[in-house]
Amino acid sequence: MYLASTAPAASGSAPARAGTADAAFAVEFEGLGRSFPSDRGASRTVLRDVSISVQPGEVLAILGTSGCGKSTLLRIAGGLDSATAGRVLIDGTPTVDFDDRTAVGFQEPRLLPWRSITDNVALGLPRGTPKADGAARVARLIELVGLSDFAGHRPREISGGMAQRASLARALARNPGVLLLDEPFGALDALTRLKMQDLLLDVHAAAPTTVLLVTHDVDEALQLADRIILLGRSNELDGSTIAQEIVVPGTRPRDRGSAELAELRGRLLDGLGIDRHGQARGVETTTAIPHFPY
Amino acid sequence: MTGNDTLTSDPRTADAVGDDRGNGAAPTRPLTRRTWFVVVGGALIPVLVLSIWQLVTTLELVPVSQLPSPAMVWTAALELAQRGELGLYTAISTQRVLIGFAIGAGLGLVFGAVVGLSRLGDILLAPSLGAIRAVPSLAWVPLLIIWLKYGEESKITLIAIGAFFPVYTTVSAALRHVDRQLVEAGRAFGLNGARLFTTVQLPAVLPSVVSGLRLALAQAWLFLVAAELLGASMGLGFLLSDSQNNGRLDRIFLAIVLLALLGKITDSLVGLFERWVNKRWG
Numbered sequence A: 001m002y003l004a005s006t007a008p009a010a011s012g013s014a015p016a017r018a019g020t021a022d023a024a025f026a027v028e029f030e031g032l033g034r035s036f037p038s039d040r041g042a043s044r045t046v047l048r049d050v051s052i053s054v055q056p057g058e059v060l061a062i063l064g065t066s067g068c069g070k071s072t073l074l075r076i077a078g079g080l081d082s083a084t085a086g087r088v089l090i091d092g093t094p095t096v097d098f099d100d101r102t103a104v105g106f107q108e109p110r111l112l113p114w115r116s117i118t119d120n121v122a123l124g125l126p127r128g129t130p131k132a133d134g135a136a137r138v139a140r141l142i143e144l145v146g147l148s149d150f151a152g153h154r155p156r157e158i159s160g161g162m163a164q165r166a167s168l169a170r171a172l173a174r175n176p177g178v179l180l181l182d183e184p185f186g187a188l189d190a191l192t193r194l195k196m197q198d199l200l201l202d203v204h205a206a207a208p209t210t211v212l213l214v215t216h217d218v219d220e221a222l223q224l225a226d227r228i229i230l231l232g233r234s235n236e237l238d239g240s241t242i243a244q245e246i247v248v249p250g251t252r253p254r255d256r257g258s259a260e261l262a263e264l265r266g267r268l269l270d271g272l273g274i275d276r277h278g279q280a281r282g283v284e285t286t287t288a289i290p291h292f293p294y
Numbered sequence B: 001m002t003g004n005d006t007l008t009s010d011p012r013t014a015d016a017v018g019d020d021r022g023n024g025a026a027p028t029r030p031l032t033r034r035t036w037f038v039v040v041g042g043a044l045i046p047v048l049v050l051s052i053w054q055l056v057t058t059l060e061l062v063p064v065s066q067l068p069s070p071a072m073v074w075t076a077a078l079e080l081a082q083r084g085e086l087g088l089y090t091a092i093s094t095q096r097v098l099i100g101f102a103i104g105a106g107l108g109l110v111f112g113a114v115v116g117l118s119r120l121g122d123i124l125l126a127p128s129l130g131a132i133r134a135v136p137s138l139a140w141v142p143l144l145i146i147w148l149k150y151g152e153e154s155k156i157t158l159i160a161i162g163a164f165f166p167v168y169t170t171v172s173a174a175l176r177h178v179d180r181q182l183v184e185a186g187r188a189f190g191l192n193g194a195r196l197f198t199t200v201q202l203p204a205v206l207p208s209v210v211s212g213l214r215l216a217l218a219q220a221w222l223f224l225v226a227a228e229l230l231g232a233s234m235g236l237g238f239l240l241s242d243s244q245n246n247g248r249l250d251r252i253f254l255a256i257v258l259l260a261l262l263g264k265i266t267d268s269l270v271g272l273f274e275r276w277v278n279k280r281w282g
């Protein structure tokens, strides 16, 4: 019931970013590769040759089986990790460590346990935000993610899905040029998940931002993204790269039941190694089951 | 509306159940959680010891030259108090502990933070500090007495050494184990340096810092007695060594009881602080 407040926001009045009209940035991956040193001096390649250019304001969904390197890709884009090959450009310049043109919604909530939800969300505000504006924006975001009744609670006093929503609000509070979301809806029940997806679209419609969205959920990708990339292995080479790239037709909000999307859905599930009739061919994972390590 | 009604009616039912129980028996809080039980329980053994002590001395099971009666200790206390020495000794010992503790714990925090936060600090400082910690405390005494004479400085330095290490050790270890994911999140949201420290690292280690402080305070009292036993003209440690030379067993008992009381009181104060910290930051 408390989520009902998200619906009117679709009307176009800036829901979370009153007064801010920061630009969205282009993100370019140029031959990106990442290998991790493993024992016995060898190294293990997780990503290779990832090249794609994301337009300012575009929503790009990143799909792939568990462990294929989605989080790694996102971390490199945010300057939380560095590539071992290639580079990432944001707005034409290479990323720096903990790049402040980006904001990250981590796969885990990562809230400070000793702070209230309000204070945790406020951590996301850009530095130098006037106090009153900041407080208003935090309150608005907390309301949008449906946590108003829990604003004063500590993270341990709320559920995992609520913590994930608080973490999403914290990333949104940053009002970044590039929003990096790592399975932001993974721990949510089906209904709340749909509502949060709509919230994300509202926020995106109200203030331009480029969104890289990692997800396990093919339907979520089809619903939210302008374009979808599927990370996976090709050939006998080590490391994931872009195995499929799909431009999603139509404009948002999309009809979740359209036949065109159903066809794309089938192709993506195929790419993930899942038989259209629900049989898993690979050992890795299924698509829609929330995968959320606590 | 219907949803709201169900919501509000729920607590009401719960209350009613609670009331029913309340009428049947006393409000059910477990015995071990009630204040009177905690106080009485804690006082039980001291009172028992005191009674046995009294009994043993009245029955003269042990000669009073070996074990003075509680009354004799009390008389010794009054006598010393009249001469003004009791207050003076207690005050000077407490002052030494507090100053030495403040200096040692303060330095322990600083060095613990440097070693725990910076890789370079760890490499440069940790081995040397580890070696210094390995020196048994009393080994410093002759050196301190030659360098700093019998004045206040030598005693306060020794107490500071005693208070330094518990704080240094707990703070540096705790900082090394702060959740990396939280630190990374802090950095990702633009925090670094002092702001990162005060926003993420310090609150995360605060509970361990306080338990380090508590240990340090106990060490400070320990080192106080060592310092005063070995060279002082005032203080509770001096009272101990002086009474040993004069064979005043009553005063030795008095000094021990006073040390127990002072140590317990200061520890309880830090304990209260610890409880507050754990509630606020734990």
Ligand SMILES: Nc1ncnc2c1ncn2[C@@H]1O[C@H](COP(=O)(O)OP(=O)(O)OP(=O)(O)O)[C@@H](O)[C@H]1O
Pocket: A036, A037, A046, A064, A065, A066, A067, A068, A069, A070, A071, A072, A073, A107, A291
């Ligand atoms: N710091 C690291 N050191 C070594 N290996 C790492 C490191 N970080 C990630 N990896 C490896 O990189 C691979 C990809 O990890 P990543 O977290 O990007 O997967 P993911 O696609 O996000 O998976 P999931 O969907 O389960 O979250 C994994 O095999 C992991 O073991």
Ligand SMILES: [Mg+2]
Pocket: A070, A071, A072, A107, A182
């Ligand atoms: Mg991941």
